[in-house]
Amino acid sequence: MAREKRQRPAPAETGAPPDDVVSLRSVRKTYGSGAGEVTALRDLTVRFGRGSFTAVMGPSGAGKSTFLHCAAGLDRPTSGTVLLGGTDLAGLDETALTVLRRERVGFVFQAYNLLTSLTVADNISLPARMAGLVPDPAWLEEIVRRVGLADRLNRRPAQLSGGQQQRVAIARALAPRPEVVFADEPTGALDTRTGRQVLELLRQLVDETGQTVIMVTHDPVAASYAHRVVFLADGALADEMTEPAPDRVAERMTTLGEW
């Protein structure tokens, strides 16, 4: 994808390790004040390497959504540092943050959030165009092929199954070639079999294109498609697990609390 505007700063310029795409250092987030103050993240330090697929899990209220919002530049921490591809998000004003999210971050949500009046092709390419990026036809063709939508480009979302709609959302997230894709319960609205296919697709994209994916999930089977699981509890890093098998993940979750 050719960029019309600014170039990304080289990670070396900002002192971040070159293979970290997202890095949180002592991130604290509180909501409210006084007696009503709630601490959602307490000095959370965690790193996500380039080309990794990480599941973020934890009991209800552990801070998963708050983590995702702070890491993706949707919200600002109360204190601490969030680096995305070497850029310190604290140094960006609202406009710069919006540009960063459009150009360098992809989002996949439980609800696919597709525009119903647009075709599949336009749903995929529009956000990149809105970000002022000139779509690279070869890359678009590749992602459309990878998500299995080549013969449905002129359909509208309502003419697709839930799994196909989520594939459109994944292709849309990938179109600007973001440094990281954040997925929030991406299979939450899908039946088990379709959900597994979407997870296999995400894993394949990571393994074959080097995409970095960070996925919040409650589902130990979904988490088992990731390379690593990061467990949050009470706003802090409680544990990490590599090569996560569903039963081990479920067991660990049980010891962390209600989920």
Ligand SMILES: Nc1ncnc2c1ncn2[C@@H]1O[C@H](COP(=O)(O)OP(=O)(O)OP(=O)(O)O)[C@@H](O)[C@H]1O
């Ligand atoms: N806007 C807000 N105002 C006040 N408190 C909030 C706000 N958002 C989250 N919290 C509180 O911060 C804590 C962490 O919430 P968060 O939504 O990040 O947890 P979660 O792990 O995503 O939970 P769940 O799995 O239930 O979605 C909770 O105690 C929650 O009540």
